[in-house]
Amino acid sequence: MSWQGKSILVVGLGHSGRAAAAELARLGARVTACDHQTLEGEELAALAKAGVKLILGGYPEIGEWRPELVITSPGVPTGEPPLAAARELGIPIxxxxELAYRLLPPGVKVIAITGTNGKTTTTSLCGRILQEAGLPAVVGGNIGIPLVKELRDIKPGSYVVCEVSSFQLEAITSFHPRVAAVLNITPDHLDRHGSLANYIAAKERIMAYQEAGDFIVLNYDDPVTRAMAARARGQVLYFSRQERPPQGSWLEEGVIYYDLGTGKPACLCHREELSLKGSHNLENSLAAVLVALSLGVEPEQLRQTLRTFPAVPHRLEPVAEINGVHYINDSKGTNPEATMKALEAYPNPLILIAGGRNKGSDFTLLTQQMAGRVKHLVLVGEAAPELEAAARKAGLTSIYRARDFAAAVQEACRAAVPGDIVLLSPACASWDMFKNYEERGDVFKALVLKMRDAG
Structure with missing residues (x-):
């Protein structure tokens, strides 16, 4: 496809929007990029220098202009004016x-990972397994590096392991992963999708363009993902912590087994050999096992990576031990279910820092699980009043409302005694106080390390 001279509108100038605009300009397209916010910075200046027309602080009217294509960033709601106008005019969105997929060199095998929780860990683990098996693999997508930004590092015939979000999947028209995985589905982003049914439908689009020779990896223990098998075109592989599925990977008496459809189960390793701890990471590892085996990775090589793979940043990431108190950064816990999994990971008494912007979640089950696990709850951000009400209803009494994030970390430190764990796992988005969860986690780590260095 020739991009020379094509008129293209990019809506949203976050990481992916800026990367898309830059790549399209490099390919010779006539690019207009817009954002409802008034933004500035070196990257935007570079886009303008590259010939991209920037419209900031609002959106253009596209009725008379009629661009040939609209590229949307994942953070832009589908009802925003330029997207609604494009749909009315029949302009592709x-x-x-989708853009990155269409620009991939020939012969690239795409591995796509989605789900409510565990995407980043599983994507990173799959990428590491392939790389350590000697396969040329690039990791990107929603994990923090837009896939379009990595195109020049992707060679013909290589592998691309990408984390994909429901927002990205809403606007695909041909995205075809050789192996796809849906790790789990729990209510999330309902403020954007409007209903759980819409959210599930967006996630299921990961397998919309798969074919008979492809693989779809599904969580057998999750009834929502398990039901997706009925609509799968590719070969279905299940993973389970609770029972042996028809074909896939599972845990039995502390041992991980697999069977890709031969009827002859094989032992891979003992659960205790996994470097990643916690029941949620067991699920992530079981899914990664199926991705790797379906691509021909040898079991012994797979075992080696499972034994050595480190925790990913911002997901149950150890930060420091200060006076016998362990500080854990789980800033990527942006919904109640993610925080519930974090609470399950530790037997120690917990001081939990939570709060931020609610994405339409109900905190009832989370706060019920806090009872008996969380000795002191520190709340911060927009959702603090809602979290506090749910926590008190669940019977928690030791609750502190911090004026800001730094005060929350100070309070958690004050309340902790040797043997405790201070856990940042907000159960909320970061956007009321930070640009993203990464910035929130980095600020937490910096505050903790400053306390450590102060003695």
Whole structure:
């Protein structure tokens, strides 16, 4: 496809929007990029220098202009004016993921990971397994590096392991992963999708363009993902912590087994050999096992990576031990279910820092699980009043409302005694106080390390 001279509108100038605009300009397209916010910075200046027309602080009217294609960033709601106008006019709308897929060199095998929780860990683990098996693999997508930004590092015939979000999947028209995985589905982003049914439908689009020779990896223990098998075109592989599925990977008496459909189960390793701890990471590892085996990775090589793979940043990431108190950064816990999994990971008494912007979640089950696990709850951000009400209803009494994030970390430190764990796992988005969860986690780590260095 020739991009020379094509008129293209990029909506949203976050990471993926900027990357898409830059790549399209490099390919010779006539690019207009817009954002409802008034933004500035070196990257935007570079886009303008590259010939991208920037419209900031609002959106253009596209009725008379009629661009040939609209690229939408994942953070832009589908009802925003330029997207609604494009649909009315019959103008194609692609996500940055769809654009990157269409620009991939020939012979690239795509592995796509989605789900409510565990995407980043599983994507990173799959990438590491392939790389350590000697396969040329690039990791990107929603994990923090837009896939379109990595195109020049992707060689013909290589592998691309990408984390994909429901927002990205809403606007695909041909995205075709050789192996796809849906790790789990729990209510999330309902403020964007409007209903759980819409959210599930967006996630299921990961397998919309798969074919008979492809693989779809599904969580057998999750009834929502398990039901997706009925609509799968590719070969279905299940993973389970609770029972042996028809074909896939599972845990039995502390041992991980697999069977890709031969009827002859094989032992891979003992659960205790996994470097990643916690029941949620067991699920992530079981899914990664199926991705790797379906691509021909040898079991012994797979075992080696499972034994040595480190925790990913911002997901149950150890930060420091200060006076016998362990500080854990789980800033990527942006919904109640993620925080519930974090609470399950530790037997120690917990001081939990939570709060931020609610994405339409109900905190009832989370606060019920806090009872008996969380000795002191520190709340911060927009959702603090809602979290506090749910926590008190669940019977928690030791609750502190911090004026800001730094005060929350100070309070958690004050309340902790040797043997405790201070856990940042907000159960909320970061956007009321930070640009993203990464910035929130980095600030937490900096505050903790400053306390440590102060003695």
């Amino acid at each position: 692609w996500s940055e993921l």
